[in-house]
Amino acid sequence: MARSVLQRSRKSEFWRERLSEELSELLLTRPIDIVDAMEINDGGTTYVHLQDAKGKDLLVCVSDSLDSTIPSGTVFLGGRYPTDAAARLPRSQPEARAAVATLEAAIRDTFPSELKEKLKQPEASFAQVYLDAYSLNHSNPESKEDWWRVFAFQAWLLVSEQSKFDIYNPEKSLEPDWYADFEQQREEHLERIQRQRAADERFAACYPEEARPLLTIESGESDFDQHGRRLAAAVGDPVRLAEISSRAFGTLQNSWSYVTARDRIAIQAARRVSAEEFIEALHQLQDDDTALLGAARMFYDLHYWQALSREEWEQWAPPITEALMQHGDSDNIRVAVRMLGRTEFAGATLLLRRIARGEFGDEEEVRREWDDEPGINEAAYLALATKGDQGVRAEIEAALSKATVKQNVDALQEALDLLGDTN
Numbered sequence: 001m002a003r004s005v006l007q008r009s010r011k012s013e014f015w016r017e018r019l020s021e022e023l024s025e026l027l028l029t030r031p032i033d034i035v036d037a038m039e040i041n042d043g044g045t046t047y048v049h050l051q052d053a054k055g056k057d058l059l060v061c062v063s064d065s066l067d068s069t070i071p072s073g074t075v076f077l078g079g080r081y082p083t084d085a086a087a088r089l090p091r092s093q094p095e096a097r098a099a100v101a102t103l104e105a106a107i108r109d110t111f112p113s114e115l116k117e118k119l120k121q122p123e124a125s126f127a128q129v130y131l132d133a134y135s136l137n138h139s140n141p142e143s144k145e146d147w148w149r150v151f152a153f154q155a156w157l158l159v160s161e162q163s164k165f166d167i168y169n170p171e172k173s174l175e176p177d178w179y180a181d182f183e184q185q186r187e188e189h190l191e192r193i194q195r196q197r198a199a200d201e202r203f204a205a206c207y208p209e210e211a212r213p214l215l216t217i218e219s220g221e222s223d224f225d226q227h228g229r230r231l232a233a234a235v236g237d238p239v240r241l242a243e244i245s246s247r248a249f250g251t252l253q254n255s256w257s258y259v260t261a262r263d264r265i266a267i268q269a270a271r272r273v274s275a276e277e278f279i280e281a282l283h284q285l286q287d288d289d290t291a292l293l294g295a296a297r298m299f300y301d302l303h304y305w306q307a308l309s310r311e312e313w314e315q316w317a318p319p320i321t322e323a324l325m326q327h328g329d330s331d332n333i334r335v336a337v338r339m340l341g342r343t344e345f346a347g348a349t350l351l352l353r354r355i356a357r358g359e360f361g362d363e364e365e366v367r368r369e370w371d372d373e374p375g376i377n378e379a380a381y382l383a384l385a386t387k388g389d390q391g392v393r394a395e396i397e398a399a400l401s402k403a404t405v406k407q408n409v410d411a412l413q414e415a416l417d418l419l420g421d422t423n
Contacts, residue, residue, distance in 0.1 A: 028052040032106040037151035040081060046155040047080040048148070050106050060099050061087060062155040069182045073158045074166050075099055082182070083189045089168035089176075096165035103156050110149050127160075199251060203262070206248035211235055215262045224261070228268020238273050242281035242298070243291070245270040250294030255331040256301045270298055275307035282316055292323035300324075300336045305343065314347045321351050325360035333376050341383030349389060356380035356392065374411035378403070385415035393419055 029052045036049035045068075047061040061076040061084075070082055075096055079087025090096035104126060108119065111129070118129050130153060141147045159165075166176040204212045211234035217227055235241045248266060259267070273281075278298060285291040298304050299320050305313060324336055337355060340348045354360065356377050374382065381396050393416070400412040 028056060028058060028102055029054050030105060031109040032102060034106050034110060034145070034148040034152050037148040037155075038080075039151055039154065045081065046151050046158070048103060048106070048152045048155050049080075050102060058099070058102060059087075060103055060155065062158045064158055069178050069185060071166065071176075071178065073162060075159055083186045085190055089166055089179075091169045092167060093165060096167065100156070100159050100162075103152060104160075107149060107152050107156060110145070199253070200262075202251040203248050203266075206244050206251070207231075208235060215265055217261045217265060224264040225268050227265045228271065231265055231269040232272040235269070238277045239280045241269060242273040242278045243284050245273070246281065246285055246294035246298060247288075247291045248294060249297040250288075250290040250292070252294075253329065255329050256297055256335060257331065267302065270302060273298075275304060275312075278304050279308070279312055279316070282320075286319060289323050289327060292320055293327045296320045296324040296328060296332070296336065300339050301332070303339075305339060310345055313343070313345050317345075317347055318351060321355075322360060325355065330376060334373060334379055337376065337379045337383050340380075341386050349384065349387060352380045352384050352387075353389075353392065356384060356395065372407055374407040375405070378408040378411040378415075382411045382415045382418075385418040388419070390419060 028050070031053055033051045034048060035051045035057075037047065039046045045061065045063050047059060050058045050060065052058075059078055059080055061079055061081060063070040063074040063076065063082055064072045068082075074082075075090060076082050076087040077090060077095075077099055079085070081087065090099060107130070108116070108126065111119070111133075115129055115133055118124055119126065134149070134153075141150060166179075167174045168176070168179060204215055207215065211231055214227060214231040214234055217224070221227075232238070232241055235244060245266060249270075252263075278295075282295060285295055299316070305317065308316070321336060321340075324333055328336075333355075337352065340352050340355075358377055373379070378399065381392060381399065384392050385396065396412055396415050396419070400409065400416065403409045403412055
């Protein structure tokens with residue numbers, strides 16, 4: 001491996017000759033610092049953040065993904081990853097060569113004085129000097145700066161032997177064959193980011209402005225309970241907190257099982273609300289389907305249903321469940337069905353019957369191969385059978401005669417087995 005690197009290095013020694021010339025094209029001034037670098041977990045794409053003596057920044061990203069549209073060794077400038085909005089291909093071959101020369105110069109500038117002296121020798125090879133000092137992977141970096149140099153050298157290796165780079169310059173009709181497909185993928189990626197950013201803003205907007213910074217947590221921290229306490233204290237009134245939490249949770253479209261750090265903090269804050277305070281907040285939310293959808297998370301996922309009296313449950317379970325059925329994620333609806341199956345109140349049986357009969361809307365007969373869960377209607381029939389509801393036996397038999405999806409057939413057959421033989 002080291003020999004291969006040295007062979008490549010000898011082919012690329014022309015960078016040293018062109019170093020001053022090409023650096024001037026990017027207007028960078030030495031010494032050049034490596035201020036960040038990382039290998040992305042997609043097969044090896046590496047970015048390096050460089051900063052020159054005047055504070056000018058340059059981000060160099062070298063693609064090495066094995067399952068990407070982008071060829072290995074493609075250089076991007078201005079972004080940490082090819083799909084970043086600011087990332088671009090070099091506009092010319094000289095600019096690409098300048099980026100590689102700048103990368104090498106930055107690595108050279110990390111060398112101690114004795115290594116810099118070695119580089120002055122006529123036969124000195126940059127790669128040889130690096131490998132003699134650090135080895136290929138620098139197996140035991142002692143600092144973040146050491147790691148940055150390792151990643152920078154990995155990026156340099158990917159491009160050091162190239163004499164021609166992929167260029168994008170529409171004014172000169174320069175565009176790689178793969179670029180159109182990549183650009184479409186990038187646009188779709190950026191649209192997803194924009195949608196997520198808008199969703200995050202909607203979530204945060206439910207909280208008082210002074211409380212919004214408490215929805216974030218530093219990387220590496222894990223005391224979500226403490227952060228939740230601080231958020232609850234910032235909101236103050238627990239009834240208002242219940243209302244805010246419901247409205248915020250209602251903006252989310254994903255499964256309750258998927259939680260971000262922000263969600264964990266909001267959940268821990270919501271747990272500070274008592275059942276009585278939750279009920280009081282529901283009176284303020286009863287005409288808002290989005291807020292009731294969020295209340296469904298508190299009701300079912302945070303188990304407030306267990307803390308309510310029969311009268312409170314019978315009053316609020318139907319509108320909350322209807323909002324969930326009409327607007328909620330199917331995984332969350334299945335959670336509600338399971339909770340209803342464990343509820344002894346008569347209203348739970350009535351709700352399950354309505355769900356099983358499709359009174360909230362029929363579920364599409366679409367199943368992913370890896371999804372072994374039955375449909376929502378079938379899950380509701382199974383929950384009713386678990387409760388011993390003989391009144392739906394005929395409906396289950398009729399549904400079973402029409403079922404074609406294996407998960408549904410299995411669930412309906414299990415429901416009949418639970419109800420037993422009445423003959």
